[in-house]
Amino acid sequence: MSVRRVVAGNWKMNHGPAEARRFFDALGAVPSGPRVVVFPPVVSLASSVASAQGVELGVQNIHAAESGAFTGETSASMARETGAALVLIGHSERRHLFGESDADVAAKIRRARAAGLEPCVCVGETLEQRRAGRLEEVLETQISAALEALDPGAPYMIAYEPVWAIGTGETATPADAAQAHALLRERMRARHGEAGGQAPILYGGSVKPANAADLMDADEVDGVLVGGASLAAESFRAIIEAA
Numbered sequence: 209m210s211v212r213r214v215v216a217g218n219w220k221m222n223h224g225p226a227e228a229r230r231f232f233d234a235l236g237a238v239p240s241g242p243r244v245v246v247f248p249p250v251v252s253l254a255s256s257v258a259s260a261q262g263v264e265l266g267v268q269n270i271h272a273a274e275s276g277a278f279t280g281e282t283s284a285s286m287a288r289e290t291g292a293a294l295v296l297i298g299h300s301e302r303r304h305l306f307g308e309s310d311a312d313v314a315a316k317i318r319r320a321r322a323a324g325l326e327p328c329v330c331v332g333e334t335l336e337q338r339r340a341g342r343l344e345e346v347l348e349t350q351i352s353a354a355l356e357a358l359d360p361g362a363p364y365m366i367a368y369e370p371v372w373a374i375g376t377g378e379t380a381t382p383a384d385a386a387q388a389h390a391l392l393r394e395r396m397r398a399r400h401g402e403a404g405g406q407a408p409i410l411y412g413g414s415v416k417p418a419n420a421a422d423l424m425d426a427d428e429v430d431g432v433l434v435g436g437a438s439l440a441a442e443s444f445r446a447i448i449e450a451a
């Protein structure tokens with residue numbers, strides 16, 4: 209595999225500034241090899257920047273506008289200024305709980321690019337869509353909208369996160385992941401050529417120390433995006449070691 213492995217943690221709405229600092233103190237320096245990324249809540253970004261060692265940091269969301277009257281929102285350039293290098297875009301919780309569309313995802317990707325943030329764009333089907341045999345169609349629609357907005361000349365990553373596997377304890381099998389990743393890789397290559405062959409595709413959804421190595425051994429699985437198991441330094445470290 210030519211793509212460098214990535215282990216990313218999405219803390220969601222967990223760990224304030226003091227807890228973030230305790231997490232990074234406990235994690236210490238990470239083993240060399242994989243890229244390690246953490247997406248803390250935006251209020252914990254500054255303390256994460258001050259305490260993380262060898263870990264890249266990102267934000268979980270940005271607004272599509274550069275600035276303006278958007279109470280409660282964070283712009284890409286503010287996130288960048290505070291020390292974020294990456295941004296999660298289109299996480300299923302943003303899509304399903306906050307109603308974000310593929311058009312919103314595309315607009316945020318463009319804003320991230322303009323600010324110099326590396327987008328990690330999440331795609332994935334719901335259980336209903338999978339049961340209705342719509343896996344390919346859903347992934348195709350989501351990845352096409354993302355690729356249209358992404359720049360093949362700048363780094364980005366894609367995360368395949370089947371919605372039914374997020375926070376449920378139910379993990380896709382390595383074969384499920386390989387099937388979805390192959391489809392995504394094919395679209396990425398078709399649209400972005402060599403760059404589309406090189407951008408990492410992460411699997412996410414109930415990744416734990418016990419299943420991380422098997423998932424990362426699957427074809428085209430270049431890393432993992434971890435929610436629950438990224439909250440404790442010990443389990444996150446075990447996943448980094450598995451990579």
Ligand code: PGA
Pocket residue numbers: 218369373374375376377412413414415433434435436437
């Ligand atoms: P989970 O979350 O690992 O807790 O299932 C993954 C994610 O939402 O990125």
